[in-house]
Amino acid sequence: MAGLITMDDLTNEQILSILEDAERLLPVARGEIFLPLLQGRILGNLFFEPSTRTRMSFETAMKRLGGDVVNLGDVKTSSVVKGETLFDTIQMVDGYTDIIAMRHPRQGAAQYAQDAARVPILNGGDGAGHHPTQTMLDLFTIKQAHGRLEGLKVVLAGDLRYGRTVHSLSHALTRFGCELIFASPSLLNMPEEIVSDLRSHGANVIETEDLYGSMADADVVYMTRIQKERFADEDEYARCAGAYKLHARHLSEVKQDMIIMHPLPRVDEIDPSVDTTRHARYFEQAFNGVVARMALLCRLLGVTVPAKIEGVAL
Amino acid sequence: MSNEHSMRRVTAIRNGTVIDHIPSGQAMRVLEMLGIAGATAVPVSLVMNVPSKKMGSKDIIKVEDRELTQSELDRLALVAPDARVAIIRAYSVAEKLSINLGEELVNVVRCTFSNCITTNLREPQAHRLKVVQRDPLQLRCHYCGRPQNLGELANNVL
Numbered sequence: 001m002a003g004l005i006t007m008d009d010l011t012n013e014q015i016l017s018i019l020e021d022a023e024r025l026l027p028v029a030r031g032e033i034f035l036p037l038l039q040g041r042i043l044g045n046l047f048f049e050p051s052t053r054t055r056m057s058f059e060t061a062m063k064r065l066g067g068d069v070v071n072l073g074d075v076k077t078s079s080v081v082k083g084e085t086l087f088d089t090i091q092m093v094d095g096y097t098d099i100i101a102m103r104h105p106r107q108g109a110a111q112y113a114q115d116a117a118r119v120p121i122l123n124g125g126d127g128a129g130h131h132p133t134q135t136m137l138d139l140f141t142i143k144q145a146h147g148r149l150e151g152l153k154v155v156l157a158g159d160l161r162y163g164r165t166v167h168s169l170s171h172a173l174t175r176f177g178c179e180l181i182f183a184s185p186s187l188l189n190m191p192e193e194i195v196s197d198l199r200s201h202g203a204n205v206i207e208t209e210d211l212y213g214s215m216a217d218a219d220v221v222y223m224t225r226i227q228k229e230r231f232a233d234e235d236e237y238a239r240c241a242g243a244y245k246l247h248a249r250h251l252s253e254v255k256q257d258m259i260i261m262h263p264l265p266r267v268d269e270i271d272p273s274v275d276t277t278r279h280a281r282y283f284e285q286a287f288n289g290v291v292a293r294m295a296l297l298c299r300l301l302g303v304t305v306p307a308k309i310e311g312v313a314l
Numbered sequence: 315m316s317n318e319h320s321m322r323r324v325t326a327i328r329n330g331t332v333i334d335h336i337p338s339g340q341a342m343r344v345l346e347m348l349g350i351a352g353a354t355a356v357p358v359s360l361v362m363n364v365p366s367k368k369m370g371s372k373d374i375i376k377v378e379d380r381e382l383t384q385s386e387l388d389r390l391a392l393v394a395p396d397a398r399v400a401i402i403r404a405y406s407v408a409e410k411l412s413i414n415l416g417e418e419l420v421n422v423v424r425c426t427f428s429n430c431i432t433t434n435l436r437e438p439q440a441h442r443l444k445v446v447q448r449d450p451l452q453l454r455c456h457y458c459g460r461p462q463n464l465g466e467l468a469n470n471v472l
Contacts (some may be wrong), residue, residue: 006459085437109456115439115457128430129458193461226385 003121021305022295029291035311036066046099058288137292158224160190174203185210248273330378341373391415406422424470425455
């Protein structure tokens with residue numbers, strides 16, 4: 001395969017097979033075993049927008065597998081500030097590396113980069129567009145908890161308008177026959193074209209503003225942050241911020257095995273009282289970013305993850 | 315009023331291109347898309363809103379001494395997909411052409427989404443819009459994947 005720009009680049013079979021690779025790589029991701037599958041390979045980390053988890057987990061994934069990483073660094077001190085086009089930046093990094101992970105504020109930047117590059121591009125988020133590596137770690141987390149992806153009831157809540165994470169995830173869940181409930185303030189509803197696209201692919205979608213009333217028979221509640229940086233208007237932000245504040249007291253009626261996820265960082269949408277409940281999965285989810293990206297790096301670089309993981313015990 | 319009568323509102327041309335069956339009111343847009351809206355050395359005749367049996371009313375353009383190429387004409391798929399085109403030589407129709415909307419419009423128009431990577435006009439790769447559906451026309455940007463607003467698209471002609 002070339003790169004991973006949207007989830008459409010993967011079939012359901014490929015998704016499940018990569019998740020199985022990820023499962024086997026867990027001891028390597030935890031640092032229990034050193035398995036240098038990617039020794040001699042170099043990842044280019046191009047983050048044109050701030051990132052903590054995605055950038056660090058790509059770097060960790062590459063290093064856990066014995067590979068190396070070069071970073072674009074702060075955009076303010078790179079050639080980008082001198083007016084270099086994305087095309088030229090990609091031409092340069094393409095020559096330095098074997099694979100590129102990229103985040104960019106403009107939508108379509110990852111596809112644009114892939115068309116300009118020889119090496120595979122892993123889309124780490126393009127504007128309000130796609131974030132497929134996040135989706136892979138989300139699917140991994142869901143499968144880890146429920147043992148399957150098919151037929152689950154998933155509530156996606158918060159900023160559904162600008163949140164690229166929920167855009168990619170809802171497309172992927174639809175492909176596995178999940179029922180989707182979109183809970184958001186009306187200003188932050190899931191874009192109409194995405195909802196109609198999902199429905200045309202057979203999705204069962206319910207849209208509501210009532211998060212707490214939607215959780216009773218949910219298998220997954222996926223919370224997102226209201227992203228201040230996406231609002232041009234402070235007043236609009238103020239009207240939406242704090243719409244949902246999930247607290248431990250809201251969880252008394254939910255299913256025992258329901259899990260709460262969040263791509264992080266959180267602000268007020270999940271109260272710390274939830275952290276110690278059996279439902280909280282967001283910190284494991286963040287860790288799963290490493291193992292999911294390890295499996296993706298191997299797959300895109302054409303490196304087979306062994307059926308039995310053996311390496312140097314650490 | 316017959317179609318023949320409509321055509322006679324402007325003189326027959328000796329050599330050039332006649333574009334007929336343009337939707338009423340779109341002739342100026344067609345000239346813009348062909349890049350002959352401003353200063354041009356060739357004579358151009360234009361009639362607008364003439365009666366048409368097939369369309370109710372239509373526009374017609376005659377461009378003298380210039381034979382438009384198929385790829386130039388394909389740019390018109392956005393505004394006049396059913397237009398009929400005749401290449402005229404020595405007052406006779408030498409060739410009949412139709413407008414073809416392919417699978418993709420390459421470097422014809424720019425994506426209408428304000429945050430698409432292609433809005434940086436210094437980026438050198440081709441502007442690409444994929445044809446998702448022909449009737450009614452639906453286009454999506456190859457890069458950002460956004461569905462295109464056809465009304466706005468006419469302002470983004472390259």
